[in-house]
Amino acid sequence: MQSVVLVVGTIFGSLIDLNKPGNYVHWGFIQLSYGNLTVIVLMVVVFLAAILIPYRSHKGGER
Amino acid sequence: MTIVDPKTERPDQAELDKAAGRPEDADQWTAKIRTTAIDALPPQKLLPDRQPAYVASWIYVFGVVTIAALLVVIGTGCILAIFGPNWWHVSSTGLFVNSLHLWSVETFMFAMVVHLWGKFFMAAWRGKRKATWITGVVSFLVSVGAAFTGYLSQQNFDSQWISTQAKDGINSTGAGAVFNVTNFGQMIMWHIVLLPLCIVAIVAVHVLMVRLRGVVTPFPAKGETPGADVAATAADGAEVPA
Numbered sequence: 001m002q003s004v005v006l007v008v009g010t011i012f013g014s015l016i017d018l019n020k021p022g023n024y025v026h027w028g029f030i031q032l033s034y035g036n037l038t039v040i041v042l043m044v045v046v047f048l049a050a051i052l053i054p055y056r057s058h059k060g061g062e063r
Numbered sequence: 064m065t066i067v068d069p070k071t072e073r074p075d076q077a078e079l080d081k082a083a084g085r086p087e088d089a090d091q092w093t094a095k096i097r098t099t100a101i102d103a104l105p106p107q108k109l110l111p112d113r114q115p116a117y118v119a120s121w122i123y124v125f126g127v128v129t130i131a132a133l134l135v136v137i138g139t140g141c142i143l144a145i146f147g148p149n150w151w152h153v154s155s156t157g158l159f160v161n162s163l164h165l166w167s168v169e170t171f172m173f174a175m176v177v178h179l180w181g182k183f184f185m186a187a188w189r190g191k192r193k194a195t196w197i198t199g200v201v202s203f204l205v206s207v208g209a210a211f212t213g214y215l216s217q218q219n220f221d222s223q224w225i226s227t228q229a230k231d232g233i234n235s236t237g238a239g240a241v242f243n244v245t246n247f248g249q250m251i252m253w254h255i256v257l258l259p260l261c262i263v264a265i266v267a268v269h270v271l272m273v274r275l276r277g278v279v280t281p282f283p284a285k286g287e288t289p290g291a292d293v294a295a296t297a298a299d300g301a302e303v304p305a
């Protein structure tokens with residue numbers, strides 16, 4: 001179990017280094033951390049998926 | 064008073080409920096409130112078995128995801144309140160519950176924003192649903208305050224940093240004298256008493272408004288006549304099981 005935690009921690013640790021000051025993107029007066037930008041992009045992706053992916057239909061339900 | 068529905072010849076449950084009191088008590092405020100509440104939201108409308116067919120889309124799921132996340136937030140918050148900061152910072156179980164509290168809040172805000180976008184692009188305030196929209200907006204704003212005071216209540220260097228940064232912003236609004244973000248006792252009381260009470264109350268009103276007015280209908284397709292459809296409720300048109 002500890003080895004799994006170590007491997008997962010190493011993979012994520014190599015993607016996002018939390019042992020240094022945060023990284024930010026700057027667009028004019030807009031300043032966003034990569035963490036917040038990731039969440040915003042995920043929300044847009046989930047929103048589009050919720051619109052585009054068909055909902056399961058109830059068998060025998062009135063439509 | 065009609066106890067039996069003439070169409071179905073079956074007892075009308077709403078009428079039976081109203082008739083539960085004695086006729087001479089009809090002027091009591093309790094009877095008036097009960098009668099008004101049952102007339103506005105009979106049990107079948109409050110907790111329906113079926114939804115309009117147009118609700119069969121993933122975009123309608125995010126309201127209930129938000130409420131589910133809120134329940135986890137409240138449950139984990141109660142556990143954190145029982146054991147305190149020494150427990151949630153040090154023990155492995157405490158760290159786990161602390162993480163559950165954080166991630167349920169992340170899920171809550173995430174789902175609420177997707178819900179907000181979906182309802183905005185549907186213009187969900189149509190058909191006498193302004194109060195539903197406004198209670199949703201207010202619950203979002205109060206949730207931001209609840210999350211903020213939560214970050215201030217972590218009891219670590221992060222919360223100290225956030226509070227000392229935020230005090231300048233709050234002071235610039237003139238509210239710093241009554242809302243002191245560096246006062247831990249005040250912030251944790253806002254976080255675990257006042258703001259949760261506000262959120263639960265506003266979300267309850269929001270859900271009751273959704274049940275009262277029904278889920279907003281989609282915009283009419285090209286060629287369809289707009290207008291009358293917006294006041295439709297679950298009782299109209301095709302429905303699917305909830």
